[in-house]
Amino acid sequence: MFENREAHARSPAHEVALDCLTAGVDGADPEGATRDALAVDDGHLDVTTIETTGLDLAAFDRVLVLGGGKAAPGVVRAIDARLGDRIDDGLIVVPEDDPRVGESIGAVALEAGGHPVPTPRGVTATEKLLGMAEAADERTLVLTVVTGGASALLAAPAGDLSVGDLRRSTRALLDAGADIEEINAVRKHTSQVKGGRLASTAAPATVLTLALSDVVGDPPSVIGSGPTVPDETTYADALAVLTRHGIDVPTVKSHLDAGESGEHPETPGADGSLPDAPTHVVAGARTAIDAAAAVAEEQGYEPCVLSSRVRGEATAAAPTHVAVAEEAAAAGDPVDPPAVLLSGGEATVDVHGEGKGGPNTEFALAAALSLAGRADDAGDDLVVGAVDTDGRDGATDAAGALIDAGTVTDRSAARDALDRNDSLGFLDGRNAALRTGPTGTNVNDLRVLVVPGRR
Structure with a gap:
């Protein structure tokens, strides 16, 4: 999975970190996870995750598959494997650099959109998708696929807004370090597809969504900006986000002001x-x-999950993670080494x-x-790996990085790089730096901290 793995595997601890990161990415394979969730028996479709939804396929004249995201092709492959020629039509929007753009998976076409900011191609594809949803009737089953990246890829500007307006507001929010809930509050109120509007467009069809979550806590209303899920945010909430982060995109603010005044309908709520x-x-x-924890345990390391919900500034989260690993190395708390500490979630960058x-x-x-230049030796043997599971960390071509106590030898240069947001450089x-290329999945950040032994 990792390019130049041999160069990164400098010690047994480095190898364990790489193995855990690989297992984590592979374990979130969208095709395998979706196949496990779907069952078709005697014309009956069951979808089982925490709960089960059962559908009699004989009740439908047509089955559509609509949606988008970086991991959407894997989900669609699993749907196609289960339903095959029962699928009549479909369209998913994937990143423009996906080599499968222009191809199809069974009856489902793959068309291009932009990420992390929307593009005109994404608007064209999304408007086509909305047309297919609008043509659905009460005997249509719409299987919606939503994975990480869908918020940008499914782009259909509301009102008089342009794709350029969406690009400017999205980029400004990302650069300001706004969290995903804040970004999505704005996205939902400037879109024809987000915040439940896709499901509303498809009514009276039966709509069922299969999602691969890239957000903390897996709330369906946040994954891909919830195109089929009731939205509890308002135009006022979206305006508050612009004010809080000092975002100045006049056309977007005017649209939100008009919505707050009742000139545009609210997103379908609860x-x-x-x-x-x-x-x-x-x-x-x-x-x-x-x-990742299962692989750590197989290799004789005690896994310890710190949290799957880490959020906030990445540079603020890192010292706390390191401090916990140092405590384990020095005192055996909260876990006695050899151990692997793990966390996930969605960190941000200002x-x-x-x-x-x-x-x-x-x-x-x-x-x-x-870890650099400490007076004690509690962190000497620690190895820390952090990757975005989709293989693209932010807008870079790297998935993340693997570091140890010797990575930084010039603390001043490291601080300067962080000040310039040049961590990859x-x-x-x-x-x-760790590189994988696109992985086909997207469940956001995965971090491993390998603690070889206690001194």
């Missing part, structure tokens, strides 16, 4: 206005963590420089800086 559309989350951050990096390379560099110079 008031019963949206038809029932069950959502099944087939995999998420905990899926990857559990797979962009104030023009360097290259993402949340995972910033986390890794901040962790390396925290620094880590590339230390041969610490």
Whole structure:
């Protein structure tokens, strides 16, 4: 999985870290997870995750598969394997650099959109998708696929907004370090597809959603901005996000102001206005963590899950993770080594420089800086790995990085790199960046901290 793995596997602890990261990414495979969730028997479709939804396929004249996201092709492959020629039509929007753009999976076409900001191609594809949803009737089953990246890929500007307006507001929110709930509050109120509007468009069809979660806690309304899920945010909430982060995109603010004044309809809320559309989350951050933990245990390391819900600034989260690992190394708390500490979630970056990096390379560099030059030796043998499970950390070509106490030898240079948001540039110079290429999944960040032994 990892390019130049041999160069990264400098010690048994480095090898364990790489094995755990690989297992985590593989464990969140969307095709396998979706196959496990679906069963078709004698014309009856059952979808089982935490709960089960059963559907009699004889009740439908047509089956459509609609949606998007980085991991959407894997989900669709599993749906096609289970339903085959029962699928009549479909369209999913995937990143423009996906080599499968223009191809199809069974009856489902793959068309291109933009990520992490929307593009005109994404608008064209999404408007086509909305047309297919609008043509659905009461004897249509719409299987909606929503995975990480769908918020940007499924782009259909509301009102008089343009794709350029969406691009500017999305980029400004990302650069300001807004969290996903804040970003999605704005996205939902500037879109024709998000915040339950896809399900509303497809009514009176039966809508069922299969999701791969890239957000903390797996709330369906946040995954892909919840295109089939009731939205509890309002135009006022979206305006508050712009104010809080100092976002100045006049056309977007004017649209939101008009919505707050009642000139645009609110997103379908939890008031019963949206038809029932069950959502099944087939995999998420905990899926990857559990797979990584199993490999750690197989290799004789005690796994300890810190959290699957880490959020906030990546550079702030890193020293705390390192401190817990050092405590384990020095005192055997909260776990006696050899151990592997694991966490997932969605860290953010406050962009104030023009360097290259993402949340995972910033986390890794901040962790390396925290380990460097300490007076004690509790962290001497620690190895820390952090990756985005989709293989793209932010807008970079790296998945993340693997570091140890020797990664940073010039603390001033490391601090300067963080100040310039050039964590990837620094880590590339230390041969610490990890690259995988697109992985086909997306359950956000995965971090492993290997603690070889207690001194």
